[in-house]
Amino acid sequence: MKRQKLTIGTLSRETGVNIETIRYYEKIGLLAAPERTEGGHRVYDSDGLKQLIFIRRCRGLGFSIEEILSLSDLVTAGTYTCEEVQSKTEVHLSDVRTKIKSLRKMEHAxxxxxxxxxxxxxxxxxxxxxxxxxxx
Amino acid sequence: MKRQKLTIGTLSRETGVNIETIRYYEKIGLLAAPERTEGGHRVYDSDGLKQLIFIRRCRGLGFSIEEILSLSDLVTAGTYTCEEVQSKTEVHLSDVRTKIKSLRKMEHAxxxxxxxxxxxxxxxxxxxxxxxxxxx
DNA sequence: CTACAATCTGTAGTCACTACAGGTTCAAGA
DNA sequence: TCTTGAACCTGTAGTGACTACAGATTGTAG
Structure with a gap:
């Protein structure tokens, strides 16, 4: 198991999240700031990769940044319970269902x-x- | 049939579109600029009301401002054909259906x-x- | 050592509004 | 007529979740 070191470009290709978006996630405190080279380039390890995959997956499920932050805090603090996570997911699921209903009405009209x-x-x-x- | 004159506040209450939004629609050229009182207050007539109802109805159906502009240009220029309007509506309908599909996938997951x-x-x-x- | 790809920071733009701040006008009651 | 206060005015900045530059610096392959 060798430590993998990734540039932001490689990370972007691996995850499908584009470079500007990665930097943006860092700026708003959603993605942990990685180490830097002497010249100032970002160097990610597997933790960074894992975190970004989590974020991308949540976004893919329609969670807002705010919701991801709260899930992510819970999980990285290690204080979460299954119950809490499930409840946040249920809230989001019901939002999604509301949106579907409203789009269905539009579709019909x-x-x-x-x-x-x-x-x-x-x-x-x-x-x-x-x-x-x-x-x- | 008496000419009705409406203040922006009345127009807002009649249509359910809020005042800032009405001014915004005017600024971006979606809603025609109405007459003004000597003091500079906007005075709308039934044409303005009609136009705003049209806009609100289109927004309710999920049309973007851009789409409404193009529909609206077509109609107010009087050069539209039923075919054109139908085709724009169909394009939008298929967008809505795409969104529904993607939300359904989210819902399932x-x-x-x-x-x-x-x-x-x-x-x-x-x-x-x-x-x-x-x-x- | 050179060339050029990749990365850096910072700012501005997107969409469709919403929310002020700070000022002016209108309309109803005294 | 005067006064009060609601309604209105303009202009700017903020929202969410990015995207798109400009202009500078760094990393790396030949």
Whole structure:
């Protein structure tokens, strides 16, 4: 098990997170500041890699930076319980479900508009009519 | 049919769009600049009301400002065809469907995590394990 | 030793608002 | 008419989660 040392470019390629974003995560305190070379270039080890993968995975699941910070604090402090983590995840899950519901409504409304519209060369358009109706 | 004159506050209450947002829409050229009183207060008529309702309705359907501008230009120029409007709406509908799909994936992943987690007082947590796995 | 790729910092831009600060105008009551 | 206070004005800065530079420095392969 040799210690791997990664430049920011390599880390970026390995994780698919782009360089500016990595630096941004460091700046806002989400990703731990790594060691530096004499010249000031960042040098990451496997802990940095692990942390960034965690962040990327959480983002992929739609967690906000704020939520990730709180999960991450919990975990790195080593004080978390399974219960707490589960509860934060459930809260987020219900947010996601709310968003899905609202998008479904939009989808339905849009699909109805498209269906009602004749799609011809005229200006007699059900979509325009509906969007401009004066009823509030 | 009497000409109605509305202050920005009344317009805001009628449409549910807040005052700052109305001024913002004007600034970015989405909403036509209304007449002013001698003292400089905005005075809207029924055209302004109609236009703002249209904007609000489009935003409610998830159209971006850019999309609304382009729809709105088409319509106010009077050069639109039903076909064009329908096609823009369809493009947007397919964006919405893409978003729904991606949120569904999130939902599934999160639900699985929550289910696998025991939720106890221990630190043996399936969620943490999964999020910290080193597999990229 | 040179060339050039990679990295550095810092700032500004994105989207669609929202939230002030500090000033002016309007409308209703005395 | 005067006064009060609500409503309005402009302009700027902040939000979230990045992205896109500019201009300088460092690292490395040939």
């Amino acid at each position: 849009l699909a109805t508009l498209v269906k009602e519209c004749e799609g011809g060369k005229t200006q007699d358009c059900a979509i325009v009519d509906t969007l401009f109706e004066l009823r509030v | 999160l639900a699985t995590l929550v289910k696998e987690c025991e939720g106890g007082k221990t630190q043996d947590c399936a969620i943490v394990d999964t999020l910290f796995e080193l597999r990229v």
